[in-house]
Amino acid sequence: MRSGYDLELVHLTKRYGSTVAVRDINHVFAPGSYVCLLGPSGCGKSSTLRMIAGHEEVSEGSIVLDGQDVSSLPPAQRGTAMMFQNYALFPHLSVRDNVAFSLRMKGVDKPTRHKRADELLALVDMTHLADRLPDQLSGGQQQRVALARALVTEPKVLLLDEPLSALDPFLRVRMRTELKKLQRELGITFIHVTHGQDEALALADEIVVMNDAVIEQAGPAREVWAAPRTEFVARFIGGHNVIDLPEGKSTIRSDAIRLSDDGLAATITAVEYQGASVAISTRTDSGDDVLALLPEEDFFKSPKSPGDAVRLSWDDGRLHRLEV
Template identity: 60%
Template structure:
């Protein structure tokens, strides 16, 4: 396999006419990192990925892979490989020939490219399907073939554009575990674009949250969840209540909010229950406080059913002062 390499984006900008899609972002991704670019539609994450791949030109700034600026290199010479959302498999080619296609385009002889393709198919547990056509595979199997095809070029970095979006919920969980395993075994960086907070939290060593072409926050998943840098990050990640305390806008995690009888918590906020949603191990309770602030409490099922509440009930909400998080920005 190729030697893993660091990736750096240095004040990278992408303009489409008068529209700035990516606005002077700077980011360092160490070799061997699973990085997720996360954000809503139109935030610039896919444009960033395509600039790294070489499928979009850089309007300003530099993309540095290892010790080389790769802005002007074509995709095939960058040391990166792209796995597309649609998989883009050739319907008339066998699984083996799909995986070997880029090697064929480089003029590599048939025995050599088939040997390399078979090695990649073994890696993704698809050896028994080498002679099949893509239409004879399930969605998860097609995804594995697309992954093998990307890896056959021996990239230093693998780029993944919404790779799990076409899969059903149960298969997504299984395939994302496989992606993480492949990344660890290969030792190269995976840079994975997604709009799913759950996906990013489950997979990434480094989560990069983007909004309006800029990086709002970059860090380990736990750090981002526990200490969101801004109101946008807290709202986008979810699981946080945004509310005014001491004249400031702060956040309190939903799983740190407790429901108590009003008479038992004179210092608690009075609230009315708006919704309850049973989720097995937890019950998600939606509330509205007296001042109109909407709140969510995630209550362990045992605690909830010891003193259940229903829609329309009056209650009080409390939390520890230590669980109040003030935004850095």
């Protein structure tokens, strides 16, 4: 049994009139991987996802799934399934019938489609609520039903459009753990659109960072975090400072910066206690805003306040030179 299918975007472009939403992107998604399309609003990530799903027409280029160009196929014939941000459950149908709906539309008989729906409901731990209506469910339960409904057709690729955005913070963290577990159990490719850096880092085998209609950087989550290639990626992924040095623009992680007797001169602009750490915002004499994240016990050995003059230092081996 195959663990996944190749999905490739080839010179993919999407135009809305004179506006280019996605500009000539090329990317191969590894079979059986969890991929997050990450970027700010308007960067092109949702348009990319909707083109893969077949809910947006491709302006130029192609989408190749398992060796077949599916760009012109309707959504139901592509081998993909999409879970929408608002879940879009049918309010008058039971949980079981919501999950079985696409099989019903394909003419599958009732016993067979209900058997398959019950298998998926068991997978997402919703068997005990199979006879309820959607408005009798919590947000997290509705999400599980939407997941089961998307998976009932056995897609080669599951597409998720900001699936956690409607949930409260506690449930969001719990559900991302369940999503990752489910993806590993199924062994199919998940492509998940998000603008949350923490969400992408927690979930993704690969992060694809998009900005201004193009892919800025793609790679394993740890690589994108530790070695951003551009200033945009460094700033957007978080946890990094971009500093102008004589040798060019470089990044240094906030947790790699120390307060010391010598180093880069700066003035503290804010101090924020965060529990295990203390975030110290500073501004250098050259005007760069630099954040230092100090262990709580280190900070309180010698507390600082806004307005204090300090020196910032780091190990040169932790400095990362930006390519662009």
